[in-house]
Amino acid sequence: MTRIVRSASLLFSGLFAGFLVCVLVLENSLRGYDAAVYTQTRLVELDSLDKLASVTLIPALITTAVLAIRARGNDRRVVLVAIALLIVVFAxxxxxxxxxxxxxxxxxxxxxxxxxxxxxxRWQVAHAIRTVAAVLAFGLLVVSSQRAPVSSTVRVPADVHM
Known part of the structure; x- marks a missing residue:
């Protein structure tokens, strides 16, 4: 179960962080344009990007919170920092x-x-803050997934003679 939750947490937090990076690049590109171009682009962005943010951030928060509950030791601390960063994004x-x-x-x-x-x-500064927080959260979850012990049992048949 933990493996599935960890995979979902990685998937949704990675998709969300990647989405924010793409918007950051687009917004940075718009800085050289006038008010009309910026406004038109923002109106297009606002058509559906809020929906994409919701369907990636909310599952990222939920699965990462569940992962924090299920994790143990240092893994839990790393996941708790990741969830704190996702809460910064949300706030x-x-x-x-x-x-x-x-x-x-x-x-x-x-x-x-x-x-x-x-x-x-103001919007772009806040967006940069949440992008950095989301990317750091995703990075921590990746690190956590590499450090987390994978429980497996190796069965040796009883009739094997050494």
Whole structure:
């Protein structure tokens, strides 16, 4: 059971971290463009990317929490740090990114708000923080998976003579 939970935790946290890295690259690429281009791109992003974030982050949090409960010793400590980092991601998203997303969903490409660049900057800084936290969490889970003992029993037939 632990192996399945660990695999699911790795899968969802890896997908989520990769997704955040892709958005970070896209957002960094947009820094050289004007308000209309930025607004249009954000409106396209907001169409479905929140759904992708939800279907990867929520299972990552749940499976990593279950893994933390099932883990033992140093493995548990590493997994607990990973879950703490995922909670930082979740809290940053709720406190900063989602409220900005909600505001940006009402922006007009033809008439973006005058403070669009400062709003963009706040969103991008928060996104960078959560991206680093998600990548570190995934890295810790990978390390944990390599260090975790794999229980296996080797059966030697009774009729084998040495």
């Amino acid at each position: 940053t998203t709720l406190a900063i990114n989602l409220p900005i997303n909600s505001d940006q969903a009402a922006w007009s490409v033809q008439n973006p708000p005058s403070d669009w660049a400062s709003v963009r900057d």
